[in-house]
Amino acid sequence: MRRRLALARISTFAAVGLVLAGCGGDAEGDDTAEGGGTAEGGDITLTVATFNEFGYEDLVADYEEANPGVTVELKKAATANEARDNILTRLAAGSGLSDVEAVEVDWLPQLKQYPDQWVDLGDESVEGRWLDWKVEQATTTDGALIGYGTDIGPEAICYRADLLEDAGLPSEREEVADWLGDTWEDYFAAGREFQEASDVPWMESAGAIYQAMVNQVEFAYEDTDGTVIATENPEVREMYDQVLAASEEGLSAHLAQWSDDWTTSFQRDGFATMVCPSWMLGVIEGNAAEVEGWDIADTFPGGGGNWGGSFLTVPTQSEHPEEAKALAAWLTAPEQQIRAFQSKGTFPSQNEALESEVLADTTNEFFNGAPTGEIFSARAEAVTVVPFKGPMYAAVNDAIQQALGRVDVDQTDDPESSWATFVNDVEALG
Amino acid sequence: MSTTVAPRRPAAPAAPTPPSGGLTWRQRLGIWDFRYSPYLYISPFFVLFGIVGLFPLVYTFWVSLHEWSLIGGKGEFVGLGNYTQVIAQDNFWVGLRNTFSIFLLSGVTQTLGALLLAAVLNQNIRAKTFWRMGVLLPFVVAPVAVGVIFSKMFADQAGLINTLLEGVGLPSVGWHSDVLASHVAIATMVNFRWTGYVTLIFLAAMQAIPKELYEAAMIDGAGRVRQFLSVTVPMLRPTIIFVVITATIGGLQIFDEPRVFDQAGQGGSSRQWMTVTMYIYELGWGAQQSFGRAAAVSWILFLIIIGVGVLNYLLTRRIATGETTRTRTTPAAAPLVGTVPAGTAPAAATTAPVSDPPPTRTGKDPS
Numbered sequence: 001m002r003r004r005l006a007l008a009r010i011s012t013f014a015a016v017g018l019v020l021a022g023c024g025g026d027a028e029g030d031d032t033a034e035g036g037g038t039a040e041g042g043d044i045t046l047t048v049a050t051f052n053e054f055g056y057e058d059l060v061a062d063y064e065e066a067n068p069g070v071t072v073e074l075k076k077a078a079t080a081n082e083a084r085d086n087i088l089t090r091l092a093a094g095s096g097l098s099d100v101e102a103v104e105v106d107w108l109p110q111l112k113q114y115p116d117q118w119v120d121l122g123d124e125s126v127e128g129r130w131l132d133w134k135v136e137q138a139t140t141t142d143g144a145l146i147g148y149g150t151d152i153g154p155e156a157i158c159y160r161a162d163l164l165e166d167a168g169l170p171s172e173r174e175e176v177a178d179w180l181g182d183t184w185e186d187y188f189a190a191g192r193e194f195q196e197a198s199d200v201p202w203m204e205s206a207g208a209i210y211q212a213m214v215n216q217v218e219f220a221y222e223d224t225d226g227t228v229i230a231t232e233n234p235e236v237r238e239m240y241d242q243v244l245a246a247s248e249e250g251l252s253a254h255l256a257q258w259s260d261d262w263t264t265s266f267q268r269d270g271f272a273t274m275v276c277p278s279w280m281l282g283v284i285e286g287n288a289a290e291v292e293g294w295d296i297a298d299t300f301p302g303g304g305g306n307w308g309g310s311f312l313t314v315p316t317q318s319e320h321p322e323e324a325k326a327l328a329a330w331l332t333a334p335e336q337q338i339r340a341f342q343s344k345g346t347f348p349s350q351n352e353a354l355e356s357e358v359l360a361d362t363t364n365e366f367f368n369g370a371p372t373g374e375i376f377s378a379r380a381e382a383v384t385v386v387p388f389k390g391p392m393y394a395a396v397n398d399a400i401q402q403a404l405g406r407v408d409v410d411q412t413d414d415p416e417s418s419w420a421t422f423v424n425d426v427e428a429l430g
Numbered sequence: 431m432s433t434t435v436a437p438r439r440p441a442a443p444a445a446p447t448p449p450s451g452g453l454t455w456r457q458r459l460g461i462w463d464f465r466y467s468p469y470l471y472i473s474p475f476f477v478l479f480g481i482v483g484l485f486p487l488v489y490t491f492w493v494s495l496h497e498w499s500l501i502g503g504k505g506e507f508v509g510l511g512n513y514t515q516v517i518a519q520d521n522f523w524v525g526l527r528n529t530f531s532i533f534l535l536s537g538v539t540q541t542l543g544a545l546l547l548a549a550v551l552n553q554n555i556r557a558k559t560f561w562r563m564g565v566l567l568p569f570v571v572a573p574v575a576v577g578v579i580f581s582k583m584f585a586d587q588a589g590l591i592n593t594l595l596e597g598v599g600l601p602s603v604g605w606h607s608d609v610l611a612s613h614v615a616i617a618t619m620v621n622f623r624w625t626g627y628v629t630l631i632f633l634a635a636m637q638a639i640p641k642e643l644y645e646a647a648m649i650d651g652a653g654r655v656r657q658f659l660s661v662t663v664p665m666l667r668p669t670i671i672f673v674v675i676t677a678t679i680g681g682l683q684i685f686d687e688p689r690v691f692d693q694a695g696q697g698g699s700s701r702q703w704m705t706v707t708m709y710i711y712e713l714g715w716g717a718q719q720s721f722g723r724a725a726a727v728s729w730i731l732f733l734i735i736i737g738v739g740v741l742n743y744l745l746t747r748r749i750a751t752g753e754t755t756r757t758r759t760t761p762a763a764a765p766l767v768g769t770v771p772a773g774t775a776p777a778a779a780t781t782a783p784v785s786d787p788p789p790t791r792t793g794k795d796p797s
Binding site for chain 2: 085088091092110113114254255256257258259260261264265268391392394395398401402403405406409410411412413421424425428429
């Protein structure tokens with residue numbers, strides 16, 4: 001019943017959460033004595049919480065075999081957001097977290113605010129295992145490493161070769177990469193050229209491109225000391241104006257990413273190009289089933305870019321931090337991540353895995369047989385900038401995406417007044 | 431009151447020894463049992479309510495007076511600081527506007543629609559049970575599923591509804607971009623789910639209305655519409671009050687449907703359909719992680735719901751009594767009663783109760 005549920009919801013929000021927040025801290029100490037595992041040296045159970053698909057099912061069985069006395073329990077949440085809410089709630093409660101918790105890069109900054117809640121996983125044995133920027137993402141300002149990298153989302157440009165060909169433009173992978181150029185201005189110029197010969201919009205939306213651009217800026221919204229500089233940062237305003245100008249020129253299909261219109265548009269020549277991280281291939285293939293012509297260009301305007309990726313962390317709540325750390329280290333070792341890649345397609349973040357033959361030989365039939373392993377390895381190496389993401393990053397980014405959405409997708413506002421609203425929204429966060 | 435007074439009287443004669451000092455232990459126990467046991471029997475509800483209803487309410491108020499973070503927990507005491515802070519936010523007022531707009535759009539159409547639907551189902555139609563169960567079917571569907579399906583139908587560019595509109599030559603509607611259109615779309619989801627449920631409540635109440643009233647009204651010459659307005663609606667007064675009040679409580683806390691209306695779940699780029707409960711969620715679990723502010727908005731919402739609930743009660747009462755007074759004082763009633771016996775003698779017997787119908791009684795007592 002909605003009415004009851006609604007009431008229950010209020011109490012859940014306002015009460016249970018708060019009760020937990022209120023008294024959780026003290027309870028922590030007492031819990032350890034009666035915990036799930038048994039005494040030192042005996043059998044222990046380690047829980048691993050992941051979301052979506054990490055491809056760990058088979059690996060866990062192998063680990064149990066190699067380590068008698070250790071039982072590993074996998075818990076999977078359906079979505080990353082669900083996992084985040086779960087972690088935050090249990091962090092607030094002071095108990096209930098798994099021994100190994102998977103964390104997505106987008107909300108890692110939120111967790112980094114509480115470094116004492118996470119075991120420092122820094123260890124000589126794992127030094128140099130990952131791409132430098134991947135390690136940097138999980139390193140706190142004090143130099144503690146709170147997460148072992150699992151997968152990454154290096155970005156390339158996916159495009160509809162058939163539409164480019166119809167417009168009399170280059171459509172072969174290498175030619176397109178050259179033609180698209182190196183900067184975002186080149187990318188928009190290519191779009192204008194395409195637009196002259198075709199009715200199909202060049203890109204999904206201003207917001208999607210902006211997202212890729214802002215991920216190439218080191219200090220977009222905040223300074224290292226946490227001051228929010230988003231509204232005064234000329235770089236941000238420049239990107240904002242640039243993508244909206246492109247939208248005004250008719251390059252945008254005005255489709256908000258993940259909306260129903262966006263999903264449907266794959267079946268009806270909605271747009272010609274899109275920014276695509278490695279994990280987007282599956283999304284495109286699903287949405288554009290039966291559509292022929294998708295391909296991938298080994299290039300990315302404005303230098304490399306990364307979108308998404310995850311980490312394995314060990315909360316200090318864990319009763320077996322040492323064992324949990326060993327398990328996390330094993331799961332994120334190159335050999336295991338290659339297996340996860342083979343099973344679920346999560347693109348590895350480990351240097352050794354990126355050079356492996358398995359990866360190099362991977363091609364994708366749907367994308368005209370593109371050598372995806374090779375392309376995305378190259379894209380991963382092209383990433384040079386690690387954007388600084390403080391606690392307010394996600395909120396400011398939401399606000400500016402909404403500002404772009406008002407102008408580009410809803411078309412209910414103009415760039416100037418939408419920017420003013422954005423400035424207002426950011427001030428309200430304080 | 432009368433129930434508590436009544437048992438006391440027999441209790442006194444049960445103890446023949448007059449002064450309290452002379453009572454035996456057993457007698458005293460008997461008196462206590464008589465006096466206090468009823469309270470003990472109903473106490474589980476109040477104990478439970480105290481734990482899961484009252485305590486959270488009070489605790490939320492306590493939280494709203496502090497700086498209180500999702501993870502960091504309790505901070506400084508700020509008094510009403512959280513309240514003044516959120517009231518100064520544009521988004522709070524936008525949320526309030528959206529909530530009321532969606533509530534009115536869904537609540538009013540839902541109640542009126544259900545009333546009419548119930549009236550139709552209350553007629554002697556074929557396959558009654560089939561139809562009655564049929565209206566309840568949407569209620570079985572999970573709200574989020576409804577949200578997902580409807581947000582596809584209401585998609586701006588390629589949605590079913592816009593395709594249909596364009597098919598008949600009408601302009602397409604920006605179901606997500608336009609404020610009012612988005613409210614209509616969400617109200618439609620709510621109505622889809624709830625109209626059937628409310629219909630069944632009304633139907634149950636309608637079936638409890640004595641048939642004689644309708645027979646009498648028929649003989650008095652009242653048509654279907656007049657019967658509906660002058661007999662059905664006044665007789666449903668308590669049910670209407672119940673439905674309106676529960677609809678208010680639920681409607682002002684609407685969350686699921688607007689939350690899944692798009693993928694981001696924040697109520698649109700200009701917060702076109704962000705409701706107050708979504709704002710609470712955003713304050714507490716979003717970037718600010720401020721339980722203090724979330725609790726403050728929760729309390730404001732609580733007070734608003736009480737305010738609107740009372741207003742509703744007064745209004746519905748007035749409307750419903752207005753209806754009954756009309757039936758009671760309508761000058762047509764007397765002549766009608768008078769004319770009927772002239773026509774058919776046996777009918778006069780059945781008509782007799784009409785001059786003193788139950789609605790008149792229920793209408794008279796409180797006023």
